[in-house]
Amino acid sequence: MRAARFHGRGDVRVDEVPEPATRPGTVKVEVEWCGICGTDLHEFLEGPIFAPTTEAPHPLTGESIPITLGHEFAGVVVETGDGVDDVRPGDRVVVEPYIVCGRCDACEQGKYNVCATLGFVGLSGGGGGFSKYVVAERRWIHPLGELGTDVGALVEPLAVAYHAVRLSGAQPSHSALVFGAGPIGLVTTASLKAVGVEEVVVVEPAGVRKEKAVTAGADHVLDPREVDVVEAVNEITRGRGADVSFECAGIDQVLATAIKATRAGGTCVNVAIWGHEASVAMNDLVFREINLLGSLAYANDHPATIALIADGKVDPFQFITGRIGLDDIVDGGFRELIDNKEENVKILVHP
Template sequence: MLQQVMTAPGEICFQDVPDPAAKEQEVVVKIKRIGICGSDIHVYHGKHPFTKYPVTQGHEVSGEIVETGSNVRNLKVGQKVTVQPQVFCGKCYPCTHGKYNLCEDLKVMGFQTTGMASELFAVDASKVTPLPEELSYDEGAMIEPLAVAVHAVNRAGDISGGNIAVIGAGPIGNLVAQAAKAKGAGKVLVTDVSDIRLGIAKECGIDFAENTRKRNFGDAVLEHFGPDKADVIYDCAGNDTTMGQAIQYARKGSTIILVAVYAGMANVDLAVLNDHELDLNTTMMYRNEDYIEAIKLVEDKKIRLRPLMSKHFPFLEYLQAYKYIDENQEKTMKVLIDVQD
């Protein structure tokens, strides 16, 4: 079978390796689709701090089970599935207290261990989540980023009827906004500096979309939510400007949740954070329950994934996909790799 390998930043080759066989607790998945995310792009540019080369990528995937191990009982050949890419120890404090997404020795397929960018992939059955047959393989490959969004929204607790602001209208910001809406938020505002991404947010049913190059974030919050402002602000951009906006314009005593991976050390006004008694929270990946909820939201047609699908590339054109993303940053949301039909 063919396996993708990023040998160095900006360099990809394909190697022919033996087909995997399922061990007792494993299944072999025929990989169909792979999504490229922002972290993958960091690896492509040589800017991911926790990834070494060579590395086989691929962590947003969908596929079909083609073999099951002798001890696998809850999965079957022919089943449509996605895979949770976390590799955790199961022994540390977070793992033994239901928070394996925070494992002290956490590794993620495609970054610190072998990813799924290959025609076949053997994986422990516990990491495999069945997909409804009516979901397409394209949608299946986007369950992983949607699970990120679901977990982030859930970090705020019950948001029913609340006013929610999301800074950043990229794929994760869009999905956070959609998930908040789907989970009962009263009104949702999303901001960005790209009219294209804001247009996609509106297409996905988000109430308000504002370009903060043209309009002050605080003014937008006051217009759409009134003097009570936002109940929760999600920072899905992750830089000093966006976190600064969140801190400056949050209602006193409200909550800010950092979703994006912050690039470098932060330089923000902690004095205001303290003086306004703001709850600054964070979110890290997802757990199985977030995958299940994400799938249910798509199945119930409460999340629109197709407007986020920008372009498809064949498996052997993986490198061209990255070049396309670099050349079309503003208008690109999610690029999908078609591994097999």
């Protein structure tokens, strides 16, 4: 079968690879749609970052580059292994793309998303969504019901946002502040509205992205080039500051502003993956007892995320800005997202 594989920085190729075999306790999925993630773009531009190398193979898969990319995918069950009798061929499903040890302290706590040897299908080996077939353990298979597999490919990024919102403790009566209207900022905004948060403020300088923030549900959009964000948030929140805030950019000044704009005793959630060591003014946390939380991916969040979509509380179609075939993945996918990032949110690949 054909698969888009990462060979090294700037080098993604469509190769012929063996078709994976179903094993006991696993499900074979024919991938229909797979989204290109910002993590994929970082690997393409700067990698290997998370992708294992020959000098350091992944401890659970034993694999190293070249590896098949793609971890935001959904498809149709084509075969089940021995011991699997609760999903059937023809079922539409989304795969939670984890590779975990199941033995470390984090896994035993149920926090498998921070497993000591965490890996992802599509980044660490074990196949990937930019291929025709993926075989995954039954525990990672989530039925989509009547939802389509194009929507299914949006479940993974929406689960990232839902997880961050859940950790924040956001309530309908709260005010929420989201920094950045890139893909993660937008799905965070949509998730906040989906769980009933009444007032969501988004901070974003780019014109096209500001418009997308409104579509995603933002009640206010602030341009940091035009206003003092802390003053503007205080005015919107009647002097209190935001109950919860979300840093989705990975920029020191943005994190500093997020902390300052958060209400005393409030919670600031870092969702971004940082490319450098962050600088944090600790006294801004201490003097107002701000809770600063890290949020990584998702854990037990896929069923609730699917339910939000099925109940019409989130419109995933607003985030789909392109659909391409596997042969166009570099120019029509990776390069398009890199060169026109303000205009695109999620490009789906049909492998």
